[in-house]
Amino acid sequence: xxxxxxIKKNYSKTINYANRGTTLENIITEANKxxxxxxxxxxxxxxxxxxxxxxxxxxxxxxYFKEKSTLDFVGIYKGYYIEFDAKETKSSTSFPxxxxxxxxxxxxxxxxxxxxxxxxxxxxxNSYYLLSGNLLINFINENSRKSIPYxxxxxxxxxxxxxxxxxxxxxxxxxxxxxx
Amino acid sequence: xxxxxxIKKNYSKTINYANRGTTLENIITEANKxxxxxxxxxxxxxxxxxxxxxxxxxxxxxxYFKEKSTLDFVGIYKGYYIEFDAKETKSSTSFPxxxxxxxxxxxxxxxxxxxxxxxxxxxxxNSYYLLSGNLLINFINENSRKSIPYxxxxxxxxxxxxxxxxxxxxxxxxxxxxxx
Numbered sequence: 001x002x003x004x005x006x007i008k009k010n011y012s013k014t015i016n017y018a019n020r021g022t023t024l025e026n027i028i029t030e031a032n033k034x035x036x037x038x039x040x041x042x043x044x045x046x047x048x049x050x051x052x053x054x055x056x057x058x059x060x061x062x063x064y065f066k067e068k069s070t071l072d073f074v075g076i077y078k079g080y081y082i083e084f085d086a087k088e089t090k091s092s093t094s095f096p097x098x099x100x101x102x103x104x105x106x107x108x109x110x111x112x113x114x115x116x117x118x119x120x121x122x123x124x125x126n127s128y129y130l131l132s133g134n135l136l137i138n139f140i141n142e143n144s145r146k147s148i149p150y151x152x153x154x155x156x157x158x159x160x161x162x163x164x165x166x167x168x169x170x171x172x173x174x175x176x177x178x179x180x
Numbered sequence: 181x182x183x184x185x186x187i188k189k190n191y192s193k194t195i196n197y198a199n200r201g202t203t204l205e206n207i208i209t210e211a212n213k214x215x216x217x218x219x220x221x222x223x224x225x226x227x228x229x230x231x232x233x234x235x236x237x238x239x240x241x242x243x244y245f246k247e248k249s250t251l252d253f254v255g256i257y258k259g260y261y262i263e264f265d266a267k268e269t270k271s272s273t274s275f276p277x278x279x280x281x282x283x284x285x286x287x288x289x290x291x292x293x294x295x296x297x298x299x300x301x302x303x304x305x306n307s308y309y310l311l312s313g314n315l316l317i318n319f320i321n322e323n324s325r326k327s328i329p330y331x332x333x334x335x336x337x338x339x340x341x342x343x344x345x346x347x348x349x350x351x352x353x354x355x356x357x358x359x360x
Binding site: 036039041042044046047048049050058059060061062063064065066070074075076077078079080081107110111113114115116 | 216219221222224226227228229230238239240241242243244245246250254255256257258259260261287290291293294295296
């Protein structure tokens with residue numbers, strides 16, 4: 001369950017390496033803020049899909065978290081359509097594909113087909129990797145495995161470096177994917 | 181207040197002209213469905229931003245609708261980043277600019293600067309118009325008016341036609357904006 005807005009409110013600017021293990025979403029949000037303020041990109045987290053059961057005037061009195069069919073972050077960079085999800089895994093040996101819903105896989109394929117860039121940012125073993133949508137789809141098509149081995153990620157994905165000023169500076173890795 | 185998911189659930193495929201006055205969001209959603217199924221574009225409505233006060237296990241027991249800082253619909257068409265809002269007005273003489281929050285204006289400017297396409301779809305006098313972000317920003321910069329006169333919209337905006345198979349077929353008008 002995500003409470004993105006609460007996290008945002010409590011978010012301190014003094015991020016340090018000590019908390020990098022627990023705040024993947026925060027260090028991405030920090031990067032997005034840096035990119036926006038420095039006119040590099042406009043990328044933001046979408047609202048969490050919530051289904052509403054009951055309201056009382058303006059107050060929602062009963063609601064529930066819905067399964068996502070798209071990815072968490074969306075935006076534009078150098079005219080490119082960007083959409084991605086942030087995924088943390090506690091496993092040190094592999095990234096479980098159960099982290100991604102079928103609807104999301106379909107959505108990633110659709111984005112790629114229309115010349116957008118869809119990817120995952122994966123945190124594993126205290127490192128960060130950009131797993132492109134193409135690589136993800138290929139892996140699923142070519143393997144019957146239910147998880148992507150860490151060794152495969154290390155060899156095939158783009159590593160993302162944490163920067164204490166910029167946050168998780170994924171655009172450096174994205175540039176390699178876009179070849180810009 | 182929007183209840184997009186409830187609307188979606190109750191939404192019937194047998195849209196006709198009788199209800200076109202009350203369902204701008206639905207006829208856009210119908211078009212988006214047509215575009216997706218026919219592999220034309222991937223454009224969808226984002227979740228409504230909701231702030232959560234209280235939860236009880238998986239149930240949200242107190243929450244509220246938040247002010248939007250982005251636009252309702254986002255997606256990709258022919259590699260272009262697309263973001264827009266749907267706006268109905270009951271006034272027959274003008275479109276009140278109070279319909280758009282300041283944060284949204286800033287967001288539109290940012291999208292345009294990064295080579296994306298941001299616009300509004302306006303329903304006025306039972307007609308539909310695509311008001312490009314550029315035209316909107318220019319109007320705001322050059323006028324002290326608090327609304328855009330209907331005559332100005334008719335003369336300067338791209339009209340969008342309702343199609344009983346495709347829904348509100350805004351991509352036809354968007355093509356003129358993109359010059360594709």
